[in-house]
Amino acid sequence: MFKIGAHMSTSRGFDKVPSDTVKIGGNTFQIFPHSPRMWRASLPTETQSESFKSEMVKHSLDFQSCMVHSGYLINLASPNEEVWEKSVELLSIEMKITASLGLKYLNFHPGSHLGEGVQYGIDKILRGIEIVLLENQDNEVELLLENVAAKGNHIGSRFSELATIIGKSVQPERIGITYDTCHGFDSGYDIRTSDGISRLIDEIDKSVGYGKLKMIHLNDSKYPLGAGKDRHEILGKGYIGSDEGFMEFVSNGRIREKPWLLETPGNDAEHSEEIKYIVELMNKSGGSFPS
Numbered sequence: 001m002f003k004i005g006a007h008m009s010t011s012r013g014f015d016k017v018p019s020d021t022v023k024i025g026g027n028t029f030q031i032f033p034h035s036p037r038m039w040r041a042s043l044p045t046e047t048q049s050e051s052f053k054s055e056m057v058k059h060s061l062d063f064q065s066c067m068v069h070s071g072y073l074i075n076l077a078s079p080n081e082e083v084w085e086k087s088v089e090l091l092s093i094e095m096k097i098t099a100s101l102g103l104k105y106l107n108f109h110p111g112s113h114l115g116e117g118v119q120y121g122i123d124k125i126l127r128g129i130e131i132v133l134l135e136n137q138d139n140e141v142e143l144l145l146e147n148v149a150a151k152g153n154h155i156g157s158r159f160s161e162l163a164t165i166i167g168k169s170v171q172p173e174r175i176g177i178t179y180d181t182c183h184g185f186d187s188g189y190d191i192r193t194s195d196g197i198s199r200l201i202d203e204i205d206k207s208v209g210y211g212k213l214k215m216i217h218l219n220d221s222k223y224p225l226g227a228g229k230d231r232h233e234i235l236g237k238g239y240i241g242s243d244e245g246f247m248e249f250v251s252n253g254r255i256r257e258k259p260w261l262l263e264t265p266g267n268d269a270e271h272s273e274e275i276k277y278i279v280e281l282m283n284k285s286g287g288s289f290p291s
Helices: 014-023 045-060 082-100 118-134 158-170 179-187 194-207 243-251 268-285
Strands: 006-008 028-033 067-069 105-106 142-146 175-180 214-218 260-262
Touching: 014 028, 014 045, 014 268, 028 118, 028 260, 045 175, 067 082, 082 105, 082 118, 105 214, 118 142, 118 158, 118 214, 142 158, 158 175, 158 194, 175 194, 179 214, 194 243, 243 268, 260 268
Parallel strands: 006 028, 006 260, 028 067, 067 105, 105 142, 142 175, 175 214, 214 260
Antiparallel strands: none
């Protein structure tokens, strides 16, 4: 049994997400806590939160297998103090929104140092995380650092950088990681072969610890291995994705332990087709999916 779903719209309300997820054949999902291109965010009302939780139970979805993704504007590594302060404030609110929905994980990109250097960026990230966690001592939400494509001044394309952030954090037990297959492929991690997947798992295990991997963003790539472009593609239509490429990845027993979340181009109908595609690959490889 494995878990797969997609990034889902909340335009009709948080409480519609569980039923919409089931309609496309998923059993997990990812959502934004607010409009991702805005600095403004507000907590759901108690009625909205309770309605969402009720729908989660009604559709038998696991609260700890679903995830919230932070807004696009957040940059905890920014040398711009105004941007950094706004990023810290918004991430803290997002943690509270995540908690109010009863969800466990809030995913975010570590950030860009904008030319000031990796160590400078990591130090800023650590300061920001410390404030955010201290402001959220009353909930059990965990932050997930997402690996990013190796381009520009972004921090987190290598697990050693993520490991440094986790290891030096004030509460490392409240920080994990999300692995994005497109970002990883763009950074040189080839998951099209069993040897490549074994090397990936081994590197995760030796750096942050495999138990720190909580979620997987299952995305194909529009560009070849190591291109550093960060352009997601529909599963099976990009450079990862012949059947053999994704077959190796989804067939791996340790990879199957983690929830898979699509962030590919398209709408719910197209994501439904991708879920069917993955289920077919799983059936071929001897996996199982709950009916």
